[in-house]
Amino acid sequence: MPYRLFKIFFSFFIFFFSLGFSQTLSSNLDKTTLALGEVAVFKIQILDLDGKDVQIAPRNELLPFHFEMVNDSIAKQKDIYLRSVKFAIFEEGKFKIPEIQVKVGDKILKTIPYEVEVINTAKKGDQINDIMKNKEVELDVKDYWDLYKFYVLLALIIIAIIVLIIGIVKWGRKRKDSPVVTTNQTLKDLEKLRKKNYIENENFRAFYVELIEITRGFITKQYQIPADVLLTDDLIDYMKNTNAISQENEKIVEDIFLRGDLVKFAKTIPTKEIMSKDFTAIRDFVKRSTKDVEAENLRNNSVTEISAEDQSKLRKLK
Structure with a gap:
């Protein structure tokens, strides 16, 4: 009888000893059914680290593709590791959070898998009402200027550049041939x-x-x-x-x-x-x-004027 009691006591001692010197991994998902775009929280907790290093997926890469990260926070101290991931899903259907592998020191730990169902809570024919009615706002000249001044200034700059190029070409040609x-x-x-x-x-x-x-x-x-x-x-x-x-x-x-x-x-x-x-x-x-050259230009202008006058007279005679 004393031997049997000793054996039971020794087994409990080994069990509690292992609890005291091993790491405890736990995970939690606050919701398994979500509306489209609704935010849920997935948490991972590791206790009794005793200063060991934790190797896990980097920030914002813990969950699969369809899970849109809202926030991914990590807190780590000597004996505890906490990670809280806020996410949302924008597609209907069932999505899985697979078991996540965590390496603590030389030991591999795994979380339990979860399944999330995403539903569309809006019903066909539902009327969506604005929180506040739209207001009509009258715009004055200053408001229109603030809205379109960039386009007006851009158009003026383009016109000025075109005029400048035409002027340079004409002036340059005139100067060259003068x-x-x-x-x-x-x-x-x-x-x-x-x-x-x-x-x-x-x-x-x-x-x-x-x-x-x-x-x-x-x-x-x-x-x-x-x-x-x-x-x-x-x-x-x-x-x-x-x-x-x-x-x-x-x-x-x-x-x-x-x-x-x-x-x-x-x-x-x-x-x-x-x-x-x-x-x-x-x-x-x-x-x-x-x-x-000046005399020749004057002669040409005179001939042109006389020719124009003669043509006018001829038109009147006809």
Whole structure:
């Protein structure tokens, strides 16, 4: 009999000893039936940790896909681990929370599985009433400005950019093709020619070749005369027939171009004085060219006005 009592006492001692030194895992689900979107709470508790490490799914990844996490809080101390997960489900049907594996130190613990049923509590034909009736609010100019000012400002910026681009294109083209720009560029080219010292070195052939080439390019741009492709005689006839260039300037161009042809073909040798005189004459011609262009524009405008008047008279006679 004493031996039997000793055996019972020893068994109880081993049982209580194991309870005192082993971990206790418990879980709880507060609701197993939920309405769509209703929040439920799933809890896990581990006791008697004795400072051991707890390995479990990370925050917001504890429950399956259909469970939308609302909050996932974790509290851990030396002897206790608490985890509370608030969730909601937005689909009808039955969903399972599987057994969750928890590793405490070297020991594996598992929770019990749960099944959650989600139902739609709204019935067909139910009338949904607003808590408060809608109010009509009158908007003034300031309210409309606050609503649409971004779009108005954006439209104004786009319009300003388009106008600016058009202006730059037109202004740039006008500046590039204007008589003053062509004149200034040709004067710069003539100055480069002068600095080559062809006159001082009596390199007359190179001097006349470049001087006439510069002048041809200038006449082509400034007067819209195809001087860059016409022979000298043809160019002289063309200038006289168009009247775009004044007689004074025509005479200068004619004399220098004819002399240049004679020099290029070694039929005459000019002196330094003649070369200097021709250079100065071309430079002065370039400077005076804007007056020729202005006179030509006036003639064109006058012809246009007269033509318009004549057409009006003809219409009246008819």
